[in-house]
Amino acid sequence: MLKTSLRALSACTCVLSIGQGWASDFVEDSHADLVIRNYYFDRNYINATHQPAAREWAQGFILNLRSGFTEGPLGFGLDAQGLLGVRLDSSPARAGTGLLPYNATTREPANEYSELGLTAKVRASRSELQVGTISTFLPIAFASPARLLPQTFRGAYLQYREFERLTLHAGWLDRINLRDSTDYQKMSVGSPNGRFNGAAESDRFMFIGGNYAWSPRLTLTYYHAELDGLYRKDHYGFVDNRPLGPGSLNSDFRLFITGEDGAGRAGPVDNNNAALMLTYTLGAHKFGAGYMQLTGKTGMPYLFGTEPLVITEGTLSSEFLNPKERSWQVRYDYNFAAMGIPGLKGMLRYVSGDNIELPRLGGSNLSESEKDIEVSYILQSGPLKNLSLRLRNAWYRNDFSAQASHRDDNELRVNVDYTWKLW
Template sequence: MKAQVRVPSSIAVCFVLSVLAGQVRAAGFVEDSKASLTMRNYYFDRDYKGTSAQSAAREWAQGFILKYSSGFTQGHVGFGMDAVGLLGVKLDSSPDRTGTGLLPYDVPSREPRDDYSELGLTGKMKISKTELQAGTISTFLPIAFASPTRLLPQTFRGAYLRSQDLDNLTLNAGWLDRINLRDSTSYQKMTVASPNGRFNPTAESDRFVFLGGDYKWSDSLTLKYYHAVLDEMYRKDYFGFEQIQPIGPGKLKTDVRYFITGEDGAAKAGHVDNRNLGMMFTYSVGAHSLGAGYMQLNGATAMPYLTGTEPLVVSEGSLSSEFLNPKERSWQVRYDYDFAGVAVPGLKGMVRYLEGSNIQLPTALGGDGLSESEKDVELSYVVQSGTFKGVSVRLRHAWYRNDFAPAASFRDDNETRVNIDYTLALW
């Protein structure tokens, strides 16, 4: 087993440790602490269609996520510490089926590792409703959304400030210098996601900064703005609008997301010029929800985002593609049902269809006027009582098709994912 202790921003963490040394018995630090263990069983099967060097990416693994969060010491400035221990264990894999993102593997031989583990530490301090964290960081923001979609979570190294001191306003600011991918035990410099040859995947940056916030205009309306810069690569502005309005017997949720992205400095990853407007409208009545969405990309390039993270666009949750190719126009329809409406609480289902067109890729990958589509089906259940109360089971299947050239990153596939999760509160 290869274990790695992730102790980023060591100066900040050591400073917090020195302060805590004399205050660990202070009221709040121990009394308000909590710990949990999440056990995650994950089966991933992406069956590629057509002739290719790899016919499938198929693996099965067991993950353990141990989290500890202290309270804060007493005083005007409170100090605390968080820790996360991660362990992933191979249950089934082989060199011809790696690349699912569940398990690390040796690149030349593609031999998967039997297990991998790591420890992340975070020092924190708090004044009123403002908290500063340094060390292992997880951000879930439109401009940097740490991926939770595989066996173990993806994290960053850096500092993160979050403040709710102003009424109805949540401010977020941060500085990140490294990323730890979801199937890795080591930090690395940040790169730009480059499927279908969108950008230079080898260009690296050690500085990502962001600032922005969410403003709750009213009980039904939230406005968002964020600015982010990946040093010498790109700069991005995000505008968000979320509103939930009662209409007739139900409620209409309007979700509008607009990204403007351009080059920064030397533009090491290549030319960046993108504007992405996405809209999702969802009407809910009782146990039923019906949604329709549209996303349009303008500009000379695709929309860049950090490798390993999740782009928080209206196609979020799609399994095989993010529908962010240059010039792409995509639409979707989605239906969700909560089976509590027929006296089966904990059971939920979803079906969705997404289609993208007007895609422009390099000639070697298919050229102009290309299209892609994905059909998603999902069923999830959380046990409500008894010995297995809290155990969650999630089944997902997708059919993805496109008319790209065989050399493109996205290929026709049928994909199945099965998750079984259980979180045990230790105290």
């Protein structure tokens, strides 16, 4: 019932009131906002398929309450996040978009779903430890914000900032809460197109690494992660941004090296993924070109339910991470503020992958491609200032067999978001 869900959101408002008996900074530095998100998802499959479309429309509410810290060498705080999703339109024949939970047997989508996440935090000097509901946005564990409600983890997360120009990250996670779920589950490996044994589970994901600002223009990154008993991953990267002619050139290099961990219960893991994205900015224009190549015997593993932070991030229908795959992309972005329309932006992208090895789903030398168009607008003034509209359309094609997870489709996503700052 909707009333039950609203209780979860209302409960969050009680959390910060506890702090009034602690210390002034705990309350005075607190802030809260409510994200109101309307999401329409429409993926139409082409050619013969067991499901002609995945199409749903839903309304989401994300209440974020963040306290300050108590006074003293160790400051203590408490954050809360209340989530509520409401079904506007769906059916068993069109479920599975990731917007709404659905019954695995009947495929009947839920009318509504809700949850409450709590995070205890401790601050010492410039560093912070979080325990409880965790969101990480790192190359080895990127919590997905790409649907109605965000995906989260359960565990502990330390951000250590005591060294100049260096930020260290370390974490221990034991459960994942998927973006269309209200309960915590054991973690597994994303396995589209049957790349790995997706049924193998783990209750321990550990990571350590950091970012180092070598100079104002160059940042280096390294992370090591292990999903206990399934896979291990090392990430190396750099981002360099410097003037070139009348504009500036951004160079984004990412290397992932992955292998089996322990018993390797997800099956063989053997993959290296090297990629470079170059983006030239000239006034309101951005021109991008990138190349990514996977080598080894398997595709690249990542945590199921998260987003792999590779240079094809933001594509809608595929991540281009199949065994042996080579992909290239071109991208163009334009900021219409240069034409007197601040807040309006547009993007065009084309991604093509080939040399794919899927012996059970079509054989060797397979290919896939995706065309994307995106238009977004943020209202600049008035009572609804910062109301945002985002429209994305994609056309995806491949020559895999009909049993593949990724199938030919035309996809439309429409988001309307408004953030109401409560205090």
